[in-house]
Amino acid sequence: MDNRNKITNYFSKNESDKQPDQQQQNKRKKIERTDTIVDEKQLNFLDSEKTQILSNQKSTLKGGSVDQEIEATQEMDTDSLPKKYNDSNNNNNNPLKKSKNSSTTSTTTTTAPNNDLDDFVLEERQTSTIFLIPSDSDEKYIDVWNSEYVKLPCSKNNVYKSTIETTSRQPSSASLSSSTSGVSTGDVKTVTEVKYLSKWYLINTVLSNPIKDSEALEQTIKSYNKHSRWDFQGLHDFFECELTESETKDFFSNTLPKIIKLALQLPFVCPRPIPLLRKSVDREIVLSQKQIASLMANAFLCTFPRQGPYQKTSNSDSYPTFNFNSLYSGSMISSRAAKLKCILHYFKTITEKIPNGNISFHRQVFDDSDIPDWEKSTAYLRDLTAFAEGTIEDDGIGMLQVDFANKSIGGGALGYGCVQEEIRFLINPELLVSMLFTSILEENETVIITGAQRFSKYKGYGHETFQWDGPYDDKTPKDQLGRRLTTIVAMDAIKIHGNPFQQFSPNHIERELNKSLCGFFDRVSVTIPPPIATGNWGCGVFGGDKHLKSIIQLMSASQAGRDICYYSFGDQEFTNELTNMVALLHQKKANVGSLYKALWEYYNLMSHTKSNLSLFSYLDAHFS
Numbered sequence: 001m002d003n004r005n006k007i008t009n010y011f012s013k014n015e016s017d018k019q020p021d022q023q024q025q026n027k028r029k030k031i032e033r034t035d036t037i038v039d040e041k042q043l044n045f046l047d048s049e050k051t052q053i054l055s056n057q058k059s060t061l062k063g064g065s066v067d068q069e070i071e072a073t074q075e076m077d078t079d080s081l082p083k084k085y086n087d088s089n090n091n092n093n094n095p096l097k098k099s100k101n102s103s104t105t106s107t108t109t110t111t112a113p114n115n116d117l118d119d120f121v122l123e124e125r126q127t128s129t130i131f132l133i134p135s136d137s138d139e140k141y142i143d144v145w146n147s148e149y150v151k152l153p154c155s156k157n158n159v160y161k162s163t164i165e166t167t168s169r170q171p172s173s174a175s176l177s178s179s180t181s182g183v184s185t186g187d188v189k190t191v192t193e194v195k196y197l198s199k200w201y202l203i204n205t206v207l208s209n210p211i212k213d214s215e216a217l218e219q220t221i222k223s224y225n226k227h228s229r230w231d232f233q234g235l236h237d238f239f240e241c242e243l244t245e246s247e248t249k250d251f252f253s254n255t256l257p258k259i260i261k262l263a264l265q266l267p268f269v270c271p272r273p274i275p276l277l278r279k280s281v282d283r284e285i286v287l288s289q290k291q292i293a294s295l296m297a298n299a300f301l302c303t304f305p306r307q308g309p310y311q312k313t314s315n316s317d318s319y320p321t322f323n324f325n326s327l328y329s330g331s332m333i334s335s336r337a338a339k340l341k342c343i344l345h346y347f348k349t350i351t352e353k354i355p356n357g358n359i360s361f362h363r364q365v366f367d368d369s370d371i372p373d374w375e376k377s378t379a380y381l382r383d384l385t386a387f388a389e390g391t392i393e394d395d396g397i398g399m400l401q402v403d404f405a406n407k408s409i410g411g412g413a414l415g416y417g418c419v420q421e422e423i424r425f426l427i428n429p430e431l432l433v434s435m436l437f438t439s440i441l442e443e444n445e446t447v448i449i450t451g452a453q454r455f456s457k458y459k460g461y462g463h464e465t466f467q468w469d470g471p472y473d474d475k476t477p478k479d480q481l482g483r484r485l486t487t488i489v490a491m492d493a494i495k496i497h498g499n500p501f502q503q504f505s506p507n508h509i510e511r512e513l514n515k516s517l518c519g520f521f522d523r524v525s526v527t528i529p530p531p532i533a534t535g536n537w538g539c540g541v542f543g544g545d546k547h548l549k550s551i552i553q554l555m556s557a558s559q560a561g562r563d564i565c566y567y568s569f570g571d572q573e574f575t576n577e578l579t580n581m582v583a584l585l586h587q588k589k590a591n592v593g594s595l596y597k598a599l600w601e602y603y604n605l606m607s608h609t610k611s612n613l614s615l616f617s618y619l620d621a622h623f624s
Contacts, residue, residue, distance in 0.1 A: 153203060260297070400522075403490040
């Protein structure tokens with residue numbers, strides 16, 4: 001049975017259905033993964049770290065360098081490492097190795113019975129919605145490190161390689177026969193030893209030291225990303241040129257220490273493994289805003305390892321970069337400064353008071369059975385109201401709000417991009433966390449995010465004029481799951497290369513119809529779904545024709561049973577044209593199928609005649 005058919009209508013759940021039963025809670029508590037690569041000292045590290053955080057005490061170094069302390073306390077047993085890490089075959093101290101004189105295996109890890117782990121996997125497979133919010137504050141961290149889950153920086157498998165050379169002088173035969181010399185002579189022997197050390201311990205150690213300016217922040221981040229060639233010039237310029245001296249001082253003395261504390265709480269606020277939203281898998285995950293805040297804090301401090309499989313193939317999932325290092329590099333142009341102001345305002349707000357809501361991330365996947373025969377569709381055309389003024393985020397409250405997405409979700413939000421998607425991800429920064437676990441979208445996939453809070457106002461658009469315009473007080477009510485009633489669908493349009501007329505071909509039109517239907521279709525609501533707030537999807541830098549894209553969205557919204565509010569971004573002439581066209585189509589009782597045939601005929605006519613007839617002019621003549 002298709003998992004998508006098992007999606008529960010959470011809006012209609014009663015109070016007793018919101019939490020899993022006690023038996024399932026107990027199963028989750030008992031589950032521990034055994035695929036770790038650490039010794040007993042590291043297994044005890046997280047428990048000791050929790051005590052330190054709760055007592056709000058900073059660890060201090062008694063003497064010697066950071067690396068020396070790590071080497072003294074966090075040595076790893078290299079024989080228990082996976083093959084890609086293991087450089088030594090002669091380690092006899094492997095606690096996971098079976099003794100020659102014993103028929104049993106000695107292990108330093110506490111393991112759960114296999115049936116509990118099987119129950120955990122089975123529970124995931126039985127529903128497409130996975131709740132990752134811990135049932136209580138004592139829920140034990142489950143360490144998973146593979147290509148199906150997010151690789152968290154706090155994992156015991158997150159290690160770095162350390163090479164240590166020691167020298168010793170071996171006495172020669174001549175020095176042994178000499179009894180009069182007070183100086184030992186002999187051969188010098190150098191021994192090279194490779195150790196794999198806990199990167200999370202290193203992160204905790206270096207972040208325990210005060211960070212007073214952007215240069216110190218750069219050095220701290222680079223100390224646990226030693227092989228990176230990251231450029232922090234933009235970050236230095238930001239604090240020097242964009243903020244006042246008092247604002248900079250407040251950030252480094254008040255906000256940044258709270259960001260660090262929030263980041264280091266990661267294993268306690270996110271104890272359950274976070275599944276990756278992989279291609280071809282229809283799945284929804286639910287995180288709390290506190291969990292997202294901890295993940296965002298780690299991204300700000302650039303602690304995340306690379307996600308997905310180590311060995312890339314043509315069929316591998318590919319994930320965006322979630323660390324914020326790309327936002328810190330290059331020249332600090334005004335739009336990038338505005339992005340950082342959005343981010344810093346988010347952290348200032350949530351570190352003063354952590355929000356208590358939840359956010360769901362649903363990768364919706366269509367298969368062939370979900371796609372209609374567009375030519376034969378008898379769905380009547382729904383209402384479309386066009387506006388020259390207003391925006392999707394300001395005026396689409398309570399509607400399904402369209403994110404004109406890149407197939408790599410978030411687009412250039414953490415880089416130089418500064419159009420509709422990037423701006424939305426900066427004023428609602430919790431959207432950025434989707435970049436951590438969402439692989440590049442396929443043709444039949446969209447991402448639906450419910451509950452993201454808006455933190456900032458803005459003005460302008462693009463590199464030239466985008467600016468942070470102060471705090472935004474988001475008073476959107478919440479649903480029964482604790483999610484704000486703000487639903488955003490990320491759906492990527494075709495990027496047109498070469499001849500722009502190719503977008504009118506049946507293949508291109510069907511691709512856009514199927515993609516937008518995948519975003520607009522509501523599998524959850526049992527009542528009439530809310531309208532769609534959209535606009536010039538796939539136009540602008542993607543080269544789409546707004547007349548065509550508006551008709552395509554009208555067709556797919558009608559097939560999904562939704563009305564549309566269309567925001568044309570100040571284009572009054574197009575607003576009038578679209579309003580008149582929709583009125584004509586309703587008057588002539590056109591439906592989705594007849595409109596699809598008309599688009600096909602328009603393409604054939606234009607291909608043979610090379611006429612300059614516009615789409616709306618043709619439709620006007622065709623249906624009159």
